Amino acid sequence: MSFVAAYDPTPSRRPRADFRILTVTPPVAPPGVAAALTRARLDWIWARAERAWYFANAANRASLALHAAFGFVExxxxxxxxxxxxxxxxxxxxxAVRPLPGS
Known part of the structure; x- marks a missing residue:
C-alpha cells in the first residue's frame, strides 16, 4: 500500500488529497510506469502544497526506493x-519538499 498526499500530518489539519493504493506490477506494466505515475501525482501536489507525504510498509523496498529518487526522506x-x-x-x-522553480 502506498499513499501520497498534500497535507500537514498534525491532528489539526486535514488531508487535501488522498491517493490510497497504487500498485504497478513489473511483469505487466512497461518500465517507467511507476515513475511516470509518481511524477504526475507530485506535479499535482506541487501545484497546491510545499510538502508531499507518503507511507508504505517498510518491506516495500521498491516503493521506498522509487520515492527516494523523487526526494522523499523518511x-x-x-x-x-x-x-x-x-x-x-x-x-x-x-x-518530500517541493523543488524550487528551475531545479
Whole structure:
C-alpha cells in the first residue's frame, strides 16, 4: 500500500488529497510506469502544497526506493498511519519538499 498526499500530518489539519493504493506490477506494466505515475501525482501536489507525504510498509523496498529518487526522506516509522495498520510490519512515513522553480 502506498499513499501520497498534500497535507500537514498534525491532528489539526486535514488531508487535501488522498491517493490510497497504487500498485504497478513489473511483469505487466512497461518500465517507467511507476515513475511516470509518481511524477504526475507530485506535479499535482506541487501545484497546491510545499510538502508531499507518503507511507508504505517498510518491506516495500521498491516503493521506498522509487520515492527516494523523487526526494522523499523518511521522517517516521510506526504501526499505523492515517488509520492504516501495518499488520506484521512497520509503516514508513517519508516526506518530500517541493523543488524550487528551475531545479
Amino acid at each position: 521522517v517516521g516509522r510506526g504501526p499505523e498511519f492515517q488509520a492504516v495498520r501495518f499488520e506484521g510490519g512497520t509503516g514508513v512515513l517519508p516526506c
